[in-house]
Amino acid sequence: MPDLIEDLRAALGAAAVLSDPDLLAGHRRDEADLCPAGTPAVVVRPRHTDDVVTTVRLAARHGVPVVPQGARTGLAGAANAVDGAVVLSMTSxxxxxxxxxxxxxxxxxxxxxxxxxxxxxxxxxxxxxxxxxxxxxxxxxxxxxxxxxxxxxxxxxxxxxxxxxxxxxxxxxxxxxxxxxxxxxxxxxxxxxxxxxxxxxxxxxxxxxxxxxxAAEESLTLVAVFDSAAAAGDAVAEISGQGLTPSLLELLDRVHLRAIEAYRPMGLRTDASALLLAAADTGARAAGDLDRIAKLCAAAGATEVFAATDPVEATALLQARRLAHPAMERLAAQTYPDGNGGLVIDDVAVPRDRLADLLDGVDRIAVEHEVPIGVVGHAGDGNMHPNIVVDRADPASLDRGRHAFDAIMELGLSLGGTCTGEHGVGLLKRDWLAREAGPVGMRVQRAIKDALDPAGLLNPGKVL
Amino acid sequence: MPDLIEDLRAALGAAAVLSDPDLLAGHRRDEADLCPAGTPAVVVRPRHTDDVVTTVRLAARHGVPVVPQGARTGLAGAANAVDGAVVLSMTSxxxxxxxxxxxxxxxxxxxxxxxxxxxxxxxxxxxxxxxxxxxxxxxxxxxxxxxxxxxxxxxxxxxxxxxxxxxxxxxxxxxxxxxxxxxxxxxxxxxxxxxxxxxxxxxxxxxxxxxxxxAAEESLTLVAVFDSAAAAGDAVAEISGQGLTPSLLELLDRVHLRAIEAYRPMGLRTDASALLLAAADTGARAAGDLDRIAKLCAAAGATEVFAATDPVEATALLQARRLAHPAMERLAAQTYPDGNGGLVIDDVAVPRDRLADLLDGVDRIAVEHEVPIGVVGHAGDGNMHPNIVVDRADPASLDRGRHAFDAIMELGLSLGGTCTGEHGVGLLKRDWLAREAGPVGMRVQRAIKDALDPAGLLNPGKVL
Structure with a gap:
């Protein structure tokens, strides 16, 4: 490895080729919990395409893997380093x-x-x-x-x-x-x-x-409160089935409502089972569109529907949704202190008319596997994120979390869904990709990988 | 080959496996002019996926190419048979x-x-x-x-x-x-x-x-008349640059206006250099959107702008546009009688702000190469179809047509465009794809083809 690092420094200059141990440790992983990560031998910060070419060529000559990284905010371990790799940090x-x-x-x-x-x-x-x-x-x-x-x-x-x-x-x-x-x-x-x-x-x-x-036109926002998550799921299916296309249609379950309210009090209804947040950005018609959405929510069983009366209120609602992730991180940290609390963030998409079944099923899985699970996500796409709270220091808790994760994947596929709606496969979902794509699908993907990267040095172990 | 046909008949039944010479001749080509075509050995009409599996497996065993065909309306020769191939006619x-x-x-x-x-x-x-x-x-x-x-x-x-x-x-x-x-x-x-x-x-x-x-909302339609095609191109760039997204934005040049009017008199302005046809399907807002489009057309030099006052008139305008192809076919047939008149239908897309340059350039190419060229197409996408009229019986005319075609491709690429906006590569654009994709792009595409079809039996000679 010293040879490769020397070659990289000679070609790219010392400033672009970093091997300080702390910095290497800081480039081991993205934000996915429970995925393995290695320690890179070196982090290269390219400035130009030519720098990337040089890095990839030198790494190939030395038979060393290359792992590209962006801001490492991914949630599937796709940017996790492997031991001894060259990390290409693209942020510059x-x-x-x-x-x-x-x-x-x-x-x-x-x-x-x-x-x-x-x-x-x-x-x-x-x-x-x-x-x-x-x-x-x-x-x-x-x-x-x-x-x-x-x-x-x-x-x-x-x-x-x-x-x-x-x-x-x-x-x-x-x-x-x-x-x-x-x-x-x-x-x-x-x-x-x-x-x-x-x-x-x-x-x-x-x-x-x-x-x-x-640029988008003016948008309006509403909130609908439900006393069952499944009823919120039914409302989503109705909204889609009636030909409406809101510009945003998000769901927060009770676990999330409470976590967000505890993280930053915003007056959310913490006694609700689920909250749907909908927006329409069709300018002058947004009010009419939202009115129809409100009626469909009420018909599906919403106990309360209220529209944001001004942009400030709408922004606050959106902000509450954006706080779901940090709020759940804090909930996990409070549940299992000393830095042991963690989240396994899942990502599953099902046909919109199976959303209610997914939400009910995740509730059952949480009970059965004795792990707290909060569900949040892009209800309008049928794409939900069940967030499983685990104690990283307790193998039994991790085990329960892993079983709950698998049960959610199993449920999602059984409902005609996919194992990842938007977070990707990375390391976290490789087994589930194989299950979803089947042997023929995996052979075709492997054939393409082999055709383009015969030595297998580009981000090895990810996806396939 | 008789062995393969017998095997196919035994597996699929005689009704699905056709070898009548007239029928074979009728499955030689799609609608692309001037592309080579072979005569298939057999036409298979599968009814189920299993029939396709059987056909592909038997053809592979005999080392015979398979050419899938739909309705053979393609314009690049992608569905043209090769001699001795199995044609899979998917229409059943x-x-x-x-x-x-x-x-x-x-x-x-x-x-x-x-x-x-x-x-x-x-x-x-x-x-x-x-x-x-x-x-x-x-x-x-x-x-x-x-x-x-x-x-x-x-x-x-x-x-x-x-x-x-x-x-x-x-x-x-x-x-x-x-x-x-x-x-x-x-x-x-x-x-x-x-x-x-x-x-x-x-x-x-x-x-x-x-x-x-x-379903789309109610739509409204307008027509703008220009005394230069380039001015119409400028109007398109302005419409896009001002943030408008019409649901349709088509251009017909003078050659097309005259051809359509001769084919079916509809009161089109045959003295115009170009006509833009625009529609907005934003329901209650369509009138406002079209009003802005009308003003931008006038500012770009439209000599006349008129809105369709009712759905019947709008449908008639759309119908005129839909007649462009048969009208040009007839123009070619009238220009060179005895079935010798043909069209080389080109397909090029450029950035919207280079549309005027493309239109001007095609005019120059028509003069330079002494071939009639009419231009029609999807102006809002910068995707135009220069239609070159040739005499199939006259090698010199074919030669001029081919040179004009190449000059248009060259011009399109020089304007930052692509050699095919929507018709595809087939046989017609293989050389131009190689030019546009470059050697690395071609190597990657070839590697994928080889990985998925190592024997090269699926629609050989197309695309790459």
Whole structure:
């Protein structure tokens, strides 16, 4: 390994090639709990595509794996290092190269933070919709590598739908350009979409062309309170079945309502079983759309429905939803003190009309496996995050958590769902991907991986 | 070959295995002019996925290529047979298996005609947006295999954006299921999008799960007349740059206006250089949106702008646009009688702000190469179809047509465009794909093809 590090320093300069033990330790993992992680031999901070080419080529020559990392906010362990690897930390490649309002595209390096891009395009009256929970800190490169979702997806779709083209450094060190800068294009196999969501296992993304949209219109928000989570699920199915497409349709269960209220008191109804948060951004028509949603919620059994009367109130509701993750982290820390409390954050998507069954089933699983589980997520997509609270220091608790996790995956698939709606496979879901994709699907994916990375040095052990 | 045909008959029954010479001759090609085509040895009409498996396995055992065909309305030769091949004619696999309004999906066999699906889902208050020019006769399987576009794309996107999952028979005869039936899902590599647009070279699509949308709202239509095509192009760039997203934004040049008016008199302004047809389907707001579009057209130099005052008039305008293809076919037939007149239908997409340059350039190319060229297309996407009129019986005319075609491709790429916006690569654009994708891009595509079809028997010679 010293040879490789010397070669990297000689080629890239000492400032870009870091091997301080604390820094290496700090680049071991993303935010997924309970996934194995190794310690890299070296962290490289490229500034240009050429730096990535050099790194990938030198690593290949030494037979050393390369693990790309963005802001390490992922929740499936896809960015976790393996022992002795070269970590390519892409956060310094953070230039927005072009924003083009006529063609509604932006060209950027992968280290640009989602919120930075959102702010930059908004100055042109444009919008980059994908809004994963980590949007204030996660990078677009990481968003693309994991095909990240978010709250906007119910109306605006996931990251992949906004990726028009990529520059990718392949395992061979060759630079591939995929896609196009035009609104349409069908020239050859869709390599762009192959790299989106491939979690760094097929190549290292070094430039991204994204599609933008005109700025959203004014939006209105409402909240509906339910005394059963299943009734909230039924309301979601009704809203979709009646042809409504809210710009946001989120669900918080009682565990989350209480955790958020304890974390930051906001007047949430902690006696409710579930809360649906809906928004419509259709400008002058938003009030009418929300009115229909309110009626459908009431018909499905909502005990209370109230509209945010002004943007401040609407923002506060959205903020409450955004606090779900830190609030649950604190709940776990309070449940099992001394830093032992942890969350296994699951991610499952089911057909919208099976949402009520999923919510009921997760309740049963929590009881059966004797673990606290809170459920939050993108109800409008049928994409929920059951968050399992575990004691990292107690093997029995971890074991119960793991069994509950598996039971949720099993339930999701049995309802016609998928093992990951938006967090990706990483290390956390490899077995479940194999189950969902089946032997033929795995053989095809493996064949593609082998064709593009025959030595298996790009982010080894992830996805497949 | 007789052995293979006997084996196929024994396995599938004589009715599904056809070798009548006239029928074979009728399955040689799609609608692309000037592409080579061979004569198949046999045409198989599968009814079930198992029939496709049997056919692919038997063909592989005999080392015979398999060419899947839908309605053969393609415009790039992707469905053209090769000599001695098995043609898999998928039109009898035409069952709509499920329409699910809550989850907004439909599950169908590939032989379902686009218009049939559109009508079936409309009875549930839903819409399947992709609307290629051939929608009244083309199959969804063909639409998926070519990632077909249409007039809706400017607002609603192309076929691929509506494909959630596929069942595909691989070259090995294994049955692969890709994707999901949920709104979101990121489990593994995006195999669905890899097969979309792969023109039958990676597998044979036997089932498709598509996403649906709520039925469109009421729409309004306007027409703007320009005395230069470039001014119409400028109007398109302005409309996009101002954040407007019409549901349709089509351009017809003078050659097309005259051809359509000669084909069916509809009162089109045949003295105009170009006509823009725009629609807005935002219900109560459509009038306001169209008003802004009208003002931008006038500012860009439109000599006349008029709105359709009722749905009948709007439908007539749309119908005029739909007649572009048959009208140009007739123009070619009248220009060069005795069945010698033909069209080389090109397909190029450029960034919207280069549309005016493209239109000007095509005019110059027509003069320079002494061939009539009419331009029509999806201006809102920057995706135009220059239609080159040639005399099939005159090698010099064919030669001029081919040179004009190449000059248009060259121009499109030089403007930052792509060699095919929606028709695909097939046989017609292989050289241009290689040029656009570059050697690295071609190597990656070839590696994927080899990984999935090592014997190269699936639709050989197409795309790559």
């Amino acid at each position: 490649m953070d230039e927005i190269r072009r924003i083009d309002p006529v063609n509604r595209i932006a060209v950027l390096q992968p280290g640009v933070v989602n919120a930075t891009l959102a702010a930059a395009v908004s100055r042109h009256g444009l919008r980059y919709p994908p809004d994963p929970g980590s949007w204030e800190s996660s990078t677009i490169g990481g968003n693309v590598a994991t095909n990240a979702g978010g709250m906007c997806c119910v109306k605006y779709g996931v990251t992949g739908e906004y990726v028009l083209g990529l520059e990718v450094v392949l395992a061979s060190g060759e630079v591939l350009r995929t896609g196009r800068q035009t609104a349409k294009g069908v020239a050859g196999y869709d390599l762009t979409r192959l790299f989106v969501g491939s979690e760094g296992t097929l190549g290292v993304i070094t430039e991204i062309t994204v599609a933008l949209r005109p | 696999m035409d069952e709509i298996r499920r329409i699910d309004p809550v989850n907004r999906i439909a599950v169908l066999q590939p032989g379902v005609v686009n218009a049939t699906l559109a009508a079936a889902v409309s009875r549930h208050g839903l819409r399947y947006p992709p609307d290629p020019g051939s929608w009244e006769s083309s199959t969804i399987g063909g639409n998926v295999a070519t990632n077909a576009g249409g007039m809706c794309c400017v607002k609603y996107g192309v076929t691929g954006e509506y494909v959630l999952g596929l069942e595909v028979v691989l070259a090995s005869g294994e049955v692969l299921r890709t994707g999901r039936q949920t709104a979101k899902g990121v489990a593994g590599y995006d195999l669905t999008r890899l097969f979309v647009g792969s023109e039958g070279t990676l597998g044979v699509i036997t089932e498709i799960t598509v996403a649906l949308r709520p």
